Amino acid sequence: xxxxxxxxxxxxxxxxxxxxxxxxxxxxxxxxxxxxxxxxxxxxxxxxxxxxxxxxxxxxxxxxxxxxxxxxxxxxxxxxxxxxxxxxxxxxxxxxxxxxxxxxxxxxxxxxxxxxxxxxxxxxxxxxxxxxxxxxxxxxxxxxxxxxxxxxxxxxxxxxxxxxxxxxxxxxxxxxxxxxxxxxxxxxxxxxxxxxxxxxxxxxxxxxxxxxxxxxxxxxxxxxxxxxxxxxxxxxxxxxxxxxxxxxxxxxxxxxxxxxxxxxxxxxxxxxxxxxxxxxxxxxxxxxxxxxxxxxxxxxxxxxxxxxxxxxxxxxxxxxxxxxxxxxxxxxxxxxxxxxxxxxxxxxxxxxxxxxxxxxxxxxxxxxxxxxxxxxxxxxxxxxxxxxxxxxxxxxxxxxxxxxxxxxxxxxxxxxxxxxxxxxxxxxxxxxxxxxxxxxxxxxxxxxxxxxxxxxxxxxxxxxxxxxxxxxxxxxxxxxxxxxxxxxxxxxxxxxxxxxxxxxxxxxxxxxxxxxxxxxx
Amino acid sequence: xxxxxxxxxxxxxxxxxxxxxxxxxxxxxxxxxxxxxxxxxxxxxxxxxxxxxxxxxxxxxxxxxxxxxxxxxxxxxxxxxxxxxxxxxxxxxxxxxxxxxxxxxxxxxxxxxxxxxxxxxxxxxxxxxxxxxxxxxxxxxxxxxxxxxxxxxxxxxxxxxxxxxxxxxxxxxxxxxxxxxxxxxxxxxxxxxxxxxxxxxxxxxxxxxxxxxxxxxxxxxxxxxxxxxxxxxxxxxxxxxxxxxxxxxxxxxxxxxx
Numbered sequence: 032x033x034x035x036x037x038x039x040x041x042x043x044x045x046x047x048x049x050x051x052x053x054x055x056x057x058x059x060x061x062x063x064x065x066x067x068x069x070x071x072x073x074x075x076x077x078x079x080x081x082x083x084x085x086x087x088x089x090x091x092x093x094x095x096x097x098x099x100x101x102x103x104x105x106x107x108x109x110x111x112x113x114x115x116x117x118x119x120x121x122x123x124x125x126x127x128x129x130x131x132x133x134x135x136x137x138x139x140x141x142x143x144x145x146x147x148x149x150x151x152x153x154x155x156x157x158x159x160x161x162x163x164x165x166x167x168x169x170x171x172x173x174x175x176x177x178x179x180x181x182x183x184x185x186x187x188x189x190x191x192x193x194x195x196x197x198x199x200x201x202x203x204x205x206x207x208x209x210x211x212x213x214x215x216x217x218x219x220x221x222x223x224x225x226x227x228x229x230x231x232x233x234x235x236x237x238x239x240x241x242x243x244x245x246x247x248x249x250x251x252x253x254x255x256x257x258x259x260x261x262x263x264x265x266x267x268x269x270x271x272x273x274x275x276x277x278x279x280x281x282x283x284x285x286x287x288x289x290x291x292x293x294x295x296x297x298x299x300x301x302x303x304x305x306x307x308x309x310x311x312x313x314x315x316x317x318x319x320x321x322x323x324x325x326x327x328x329x330x331x332x333x334x335x336x337x338x339x340x341x342x343x344x345x346x347x348x349x350x351x352x353x354x355x356x357x358x359x360x361x362x363x364x365x366x367x368x369x370x371x372x373x374x375x376x377x378x379x380x381x382x383x384x385x386x387x388x389x390x391x392x393x394x395x396x397x398x399x400x401x402x403x404x405x406x407x408x409x410x411x412x413x414x415x416x417x418x419x420x421x422x423x424x425x426x427x428x429x430x431x432x433x434x435x436x437x438x439x440x441x442x443x444x445x446x447x448x449x450x451x452x453x454x455x456x457x458x459x460x461x462x463x464x465x466x467x468x469x470x471x472x473x474x475x476x477x478x479x480x481x482x483x484x485x486x487x488x489x490x491x492x493x494x495x496x497x498x499x500x501x502x503x504x505x506x507x508x509x510x511x512x513x514x515x516x517x518x519x520x521x522x523x524x525x526x527x528x529x530x531x532x533x534x535x536x537x538x539x540x541x542x543x544x545x546x547x548x549x550x551x552x
Numbered sequence: 553x554x555x556x557x558x559x560x561x562x563x564x565x566x567x568x569x570x571x572x573x574x575x576x577x578x579x580x581x582x583x584x585x586x587x588x589x590x591x592x593x594x595x596x597x598x599x600x601x602x603x604x605x606x607x608x609x610x611x612x613x614x615x616x617x618x619x620x621x622x623x624x625x626x627x628x629x630x631x632x633x634x635x636x637x638x639x640x641x642x643x644x645x646x647x648x649x650x651x652x653x654x655x656x657x658x659x660x661x662x663x664x665x666x667x668x669x670x671x672x673x674x675x676x677x678x679x680x681x682x683x684x685x686x687x688x689x690x691x692x693x694x695x696x697x698x699x700x701x702x703x704x705x706x707x708x709x710x711x712x713x714x715x716x717x718x719x720x721x722x723x724x725x726x727x728x729x730x731x732x733x734x735x736x737x738x739x740x741x742x743x744x745x746x747x748x749x750x751x752x753x754x755x756x757x758x759x760x761x762x763x764x765x766x767x768x769x770x771x772x773x774x775x776x777x778x779x780x781x782x783x784x785x786x787x788x789x790x791x792x793x794x795x796x797x798x799x800x801x802x803x804x805x806x807x808x809x810x
Contacts, residue, residue: 078760079764079765081702081768082685086779087780091765092769094776094778095771096776098777099777100778100781103777123562125559143768331726331727352726355726355727356729358727362724366749367749368724369749370728381729429728
């Protein structure tokens with residue numbers, strides 16, 4: 032925001048030193064005037080749209096800059112063609128999918144022909160294949176000579192492509208240079224900071240820390256990793272495969288259908304079982320019916336036809352309030368669930384809702400939960416002012432503090448969280464499972480699916496197209512493609528090594544187990 | 553995605569094609585006449601005409617009208633009942649405990665019901681059939697500085713998103729269960745919370761919207777260009793004239809009993 036003058040002009044604050052963009056001192060020129068040089072794309076472009084129609088939205092910027100109408104019309108067509116959305120130009124902006132919204136945001140920026148484009152987490156909530164498509168678009172722009180500044184946690188595709196990388200921590204520049212030099216010199220610091228590094232890089236760094244890969248450089252792509260690790264030897268006794276969980280059936284769905292309107296069906300005939308003690312992931316592209324399914328499982332929606340049985344009772348006989356005792360849903364935005372003014376009250380509310388009203392008992396349980404979440408200090412804080420990670424964990428806690436929930440549904444656990452926070456959340460979820468709670472995760476994060484899940488249910492266009500362990504999912508390229516998923520970089524490294532003739536044991540689904548299984552190089 | 557009540561319905565009817573300024577003027581005409589009418593009959597005819605216009609000519613789906621009806625008719629009905637019960641009068645229709653409904657109250661109640669229902673219904677017609685951008689361009693055409701014209705309609709632009717937010721918060725609250733035994737206290741608490749959550753998130757997002765449009769050059773110059781210029785349309789003017797004549801006719805009809 033400093034780059035286009037929003038800081039200091041709009042957000043205020045004191046600025047020391049000088050920022051010069053395209054020859055202009057930012058503190059001396061107005062935000063609007065910087066619009067010619069710098070284009071900015073925010074994380075959630077839905078809120079940046081000022082109009083209703085796709086073509087009007089692209090024209091909005093150039094109109095503000097007083098360009099003649101004819102020129103703008105040509106420019107709008109060019110920009111929309113560039114992102115491949117010209118056929119949608121008469122559409123309404125809120126009828127677009129997540130990926131289309133991002134592309135429209137990019138087209139709107141492009142129409143102003145800025146020399147520098149700043150992108151703030153442009154793919155934070157997109158499915159893996161759409162993320163890839165947006166990344167390709169960004170790289171194409173760079174190839175055409177534009178300067179791209181990308182703020183991101185998702186380094187996978189950019190590590191090998193970026194020209195310059197700046198590592199920030201607590202407001203200071205820790206390191207900068209080419210990605211390769213930053214990784215080589217500061218890689219271990221990045222690991223310690225909890226930066227999500229691409230799997231090839233993380234494996235390289237960890238092996239190096241253990242004294243392997245002495246004279247080799249740290250790989251930053253899958254191909255490099257395969258080349259570097261080719262003569263690796265693995266230990267004889269690799270970690271075993273996960274056993275399928277065979278517990279009591281909690282949820283039984285048979286040919287479940289649902290549509291928000293009469294014409295379009297969001298779910299068309301889905302059947303599955305959820306068993307006691309499982310961790311199940313529901314994956315698939317944006318709009319495949321995942322959220323609809325989760326709302327159905329907490330009783331907010333009822334199937335329009337088909338048979339859905341939950342805890343031995345038909346879905347139609349449950350009401351939301353009663354079901355809330357057995358099923359807990361943590362929304363993507365945990366703030367939506369908060370009802371009280373302090374963290375303590377929030378937890379107490381959940382206990383009261385389950386009929387636990389003895390003040391001593393309530394106090395005891397709340398205290399135990401606060402300790403478990405490591406937020407005892409924040410007991411009197413307003414839930415809205417917690418950090419993103421604590422909000423998420425409080426969201427889980429309000430759902431579980433009563434101790435009666437048997438099924439926990441988490442919508443996109445990694446959204447807006449860095450690696451360390453995600454790991455803490457997953458640790459919490461794993462502990463819950465150990466206590467016998469069944470967990471359903473809805474996610475786009477393939478690493479998470481591969482690392483933590485017993486079973487993945489893949490949705491595409493309202494139908495279930497796969498139901499089985501992640502290992503089998505990632506061995507079915509056609510399903511991965513149909514559901515807009517991507518195979519994790521770790522899987523691709525393992526596949527590459529096997530293709531090169533290296534013996535790789537099965538079950539290496541996380542970097543930890545991969546590194547632990549390495550015997551010598 | 554679920555359908556929203558407060559958003560443009562994209563079905564390109566004859567009313568949709570009418571220009572935005574004529575439709576704005578049309579809303580004003582309807583509202584002004586609503587306050588001139590003296591009989592329930594005239595008001596009823598006006599409301600019926602609006603419904604016919606919506607269903608037959610604007611092809612607004614019945615489902616959309618039904619979804620909006622708590623806002624259009626529900627609130628008006630409450631206001632009507634309130635007036636029915638508090639207006640003093642001589643002819644007593646019925647009593648219900650301490651509450652008494654009189655003939656005068658019935659007249660008054662109907663008056664308020666129709667006034668509010670007509671005003672809300674007309675505004676909904678404008679929202680359903682008008683691209684807010686056209687409305688903004690129209691106001692600029694009238695000489696209003698674009699920054700002000702735009703500010704008003706940004707608000708309309710965000711109504712549907714705010715409504716989505718309210719729906720999401722409602723759903724999230726529903727699964728928290730109920731902590732107090734009194735349903736009324738529970739409702740009150742939830743409403744308080746909807747407001748809080750929606751306002752906090754709304755403010756945060758409004759801020760980022762302001763940043764986003766400024767970074768796209770909004771307000772950089774005192775004027776801006778428009779790809780689509782404003783044009784008056786025959787259908788728009790016809791719509792205005794039609795309701796103007798209907799209003800005048802009804803006023804005369806009431807007063808002279810033609």
